[in-house]
Amino acid sequence: MAEKKNTCDLFDCGHRACGGCGEALAARLVMQAAGTETIVVNATGCMEVFSTPYPETAWKVPWIHSLFENAAAVASGIEASLKKQGRKEKVVIMAGDGATFDIGMICISGAFERGHDFAYICYDNEAYMNTGIQRSGATPYDASTTTSPAGKCSFGNKLPKKDMPAILAAHGAPYVATASVAYPADLMQKIERAINTPGPCYVQVHVPCCTGWGFEGDQTVAIAKLAIETGLWVNFEMVDGKVTKVKKVVRKPVTEYLKTQKRFRHLFKPKLQETEIAAIQAIADRNAEKYGLDIKLPPKKE
């Protein structure tokens, strides 16, 4: 795909992301799929900061950042402006989970309701990483963050992850999908579809954060893959509000995923927190049931 369009450097090297940054990887893949005829609207966050320290920019497409909470509204204006001028560029929003799940909700709701033609890409690393790992509406149950720290009286974040895809599907978004940096071909296919489907489309990309989650930078893809293999992250597509495609897996126990990251370390040390782990396993089990995740293996021959 990259070779075909010769656009592999639209999100260029030289930016200041951490080694092993999941969202930098996502940005590169998104831009490979999006191509040159794209205007990117970036919400405030890690990506905006590590990619555009004035006077340098990593973006080789037109790019704009206004504020934290208003990317969807800025994109609305751009789309309206392009329509009026008879221009054909595609509008792609790049926003983190804090900008999407929390502070941007009013602008997002309005923009999706109005039906602007854009692709909203949420790179979800499950906390406010730019400000130092605070919990967001996307932070998973029991993750320790700086505002939901594990301690003597706490196992970390007490709230479940908000279901943004369902919220945006309920707005009538024609195409809603989740993707992961662990599956680049699938991710790029979904980005292309989101961009080419008329109307407001949403793709939520799981982007492990080595700094915020606590793992070595060479484990980003492996951990993203484990999230899917344990059923804690589900890759799916929704067309007109109906789930049409799900990445099925032979599920592993959630501990395989949890034990790779410091944000869940308190569940294993100083002692194994079986009740909490069972609660997280139940989340994965519910995902499996809801999305039909499990691949049924044929019975072993005697």
Next chain:
Amino acid sequence: MMEITEGSHAVAEAVRLSRPQVVSAYPITPQTHIVEALADFVANGTLDAEYLTVDSELSALSACVGASAAGSRTYSATTSQGLMLMAEVVFNAAGMRLPIVMSIANRALGAPLSIWNDMQDSIAMRDSGWLQFYAEDNQEATDLHFLAYKVAEDATIQLPAFVCFDGFILSHTYEPIDMLTQEQVDQYLPAYNPAEKLDAKDPMSFGMYATPDYYMEFRYEMDEAQKRAKDVIAKYGKEFGTLFGRDYSALVEGYQLADAETAIIAMGSICGTVKDAIDEMRAAGKKVGLLKIRVFRPFPYEEIKKALAHVQRIAVLDKNISLGAKGGATAIEVRDAMYGSTIPVKGYVLGLGGRDIRKKDIKEIVSLCENGAGDQFYGLRKELI
């Protein structure tokens, strides 16, 4: 052609004639009639614009930021609480040097909630980098929109602009308006064609972050553009006068000022009341004049000092208050403008939250000023304090 029109509808017509390509609208009293009229124009094909009915004022101005950055002429209108909800975008749009024009139907700020007029809303945004025009009547409110676009979009300025006119007092009042024709407006205000915009043919990054090594120069450049705007307003205000007979080249405008002993400084619709009061005071032998401030940003320091060099005292009327400072914002700035002069400057905070100001109040203020009394609220109900 003279027409009897409601202020909001006259402003809407001026906006229509300015050919904005993207209008972003959210209702708030007393601004709503403007965006209703614009919706009606679009619905009936007399305005060819994308009209966004957004979810909030936050989105209203944010959509203008996107549309303007993509190269379209954009418009929004708001007031009071709406402007406060926009505040973050207000500063951002100026920093991004986007020539958005926004009407402000001036209204008080809560709490307590008040839908009535004062100027606290736009005055609170005075450090944002937006140009600020203030209209005395609806003719001016109408014309200033053309001037605002022309100045804001000038390549040497590139700053957004408020056109402020008093909520209800002007927005809901019917007055005769000499409305320009489309041909006249097109002659004055050419299509917006920015040198830099979001464009796949020439990719640029807008709204990057700046380290301490770079940030200050951006603010300096904005301040320089504000200063340059004085000459640009003079140029385009004069051009407007040459073409259409109403000259807006001056940032301040005198009335009966030449031999005045007491000068009143005011902004907005109160100037009409002040002029009537001056006529009566003059008839009674009192030498009073008015200096109307039409442009609050950039602030006309030199113009004020020059215009008032000969007076004996200055009474500044403020429909706003900088709480904890020395009265209203205009008085504070005028004192700065008059620094080094021995002419006393007295400030009067009045008309907050829509409290009526009559000719007799103006006369009373002149008397207070003559007696050296000032720097006070005027018209307080003592029984409530």
